[in-house]
Amino acid sequence: MGALRLGILGSGKGSNCRAILERIHDGAVAAEPRIIVSDMAGAGILAIADEFGVGSVYLPPGNFRTRLSPEAEMELVRMLRDAHVELVVLAGFMRVLKAPMLEAFPHRIINLHPSRLPKFPGLEAWKQALAAGEQVTGCTVHYVDAGVDSGEIIAQREVPVLPNDTPETLHARIQEQERQLYPEVIRRFAAERSAK
């Protein structure tokens, strides 16, 4: 049946994408990265794609700030379908997906979020946790639905908030856990698929 075919979407530096590609490269995750797409020209995640020899595309997002234009989203669907992607992996993709993607890949889009959902959905969740005086926060992998960070939870990890934490130190501690959790979830998806 072959490896689980992934499409990875990101807007930023791509450290989680790198962690996933490393685990695939070392044989721990039975997946095949088919295409990496970014809505940000020059994003770090596109350089990581090149480094690992994965095809990548910059997708101009259109004129909206928090989502893709309908045309761009249709183009994204087409690219992912052409690449025969089975699972869409959002790795720091900062736009909300709408009907074209949700209908093309039902229950087949997953996202990584830097809090223990349902607490602190939305932007800069580590800052929200700090401002709320939480002693524990974390990270979550969940299915993407029509809401913002509201889909069914797949896996979570806890991360302590320490007394002297700044947004930067807390975010870095969360990201350490993210870089373990996300490849592990994808490893499980791939293992379950090949067992079917």
Ligand code: GAR
């Ligand atoms: C990660 O911390 C991820 O949790 C967050 O963006 C970062 C991407 O880092 N995602 C969100 O906030 C999604 N709402 P990366 O580009 O180094 O992987």
